Amino acid sequence: MSNIIVRRAQVSDLEDLATLFDGYRQFYEQASDLSAAREFLRLRFARDESVIFIAHDGWRAVGFTQLYPSFSSVSMGPIFVLNDLFVAPEARKKGIGRLLLEAAAAHAKATGAIRLTLTTATTNTTAQVLYESTGWKRDTKFFTYNLALK
Numbered sequence: 001m002s003n004i005i006v007r008r009a010q011v012s013d014l015e016d017l018a019t020l021f022d023g024y025r026q027f028y029e030q031a032s033d034l035s036a037a038r039e040f041l042r043l044r045f046a047r048d049e050s051v052i053f054i055a056h057d058g059w060r061a062v063g064f065t066q067l068y069p070s071f072s073s074v075s076m077g078p079i080f081v082l083n084d085l086f087v088a089p090e091a092r093k094k095g096i097g098r099l100l101l102e103a104a105a106a107h108a109k110a111t112g113a114i115r116l117t118l119t120t121a122t123t124n125t126t127a128q129v130l131y132e133s134t135g136w137k138r139d140t141k142f143f144t145y146n147l148a149l150k
Contacts, residue, residue: 004096006103009052009064011045014038016061017054024064024086028121051080053103055087055096062091065100067107067116077114080104085118085127097127101134119144 009017018038026032044050044066055063066084071077082104087096108116118136120127132138 003058004055004062004094004099006053006055006096006099008103008107009054011042013052013054013061014041014045017041017052017064020054020061020064020086020088021084023088024084027086050083051107053100053107055091055100057091057094057096060091063087063096063100065104067104072114075114078112079115079117080108080113082116082118097130098134101130 015038018034018041021041022032022034022037025037041052044052049068051067051069053065053067054061063086064084065082065086067080068083070079070081072079082101085097085100087100104116118131120131128138
């Protein structure tokens with residue numbers, strides 16, 4: 001029986017998180033760069049710029065989610081952008097993604113956020129099913145636009 005534990009990550013989790021984060025980036029067709037992944041996450045901790053939850057199955061780190069604080073001007077309240085959610089391929093179908101989403105929602109509620117928001121690839125139907133099964137609603141009123149600066 002799996003013993004899944006989800007908790008807020010600390011800087012001492014950096015090595016496990018960097019490996020998972022590198023896997024997440026590869027899922028989105030980026031080249032592996034463990035050193036850059038480690039540095040990116042180290043800076044998030046050092047600058048207190050995100051909230052990260054990590055999932056363990058026994059002693060092994062198997063997933064994470066990363067939240068970035070933001071605000072809604074229209075609603076005049078704090079929100080969190082759930083920017084990253086990843087479960088290692090060999091650990092999928094155990095409910096880990098659901099547990100990470102629940103931890104993110106509990107944190108957001110506890111800190112007074114009015115909502116969580118996320119974006120996922122249109123082709124990532126597995127994630128879409130998970131999100132919708134946990135109460136997330138697909139936005140039909142807004143389009144997402146990006147302006148590349150680099």
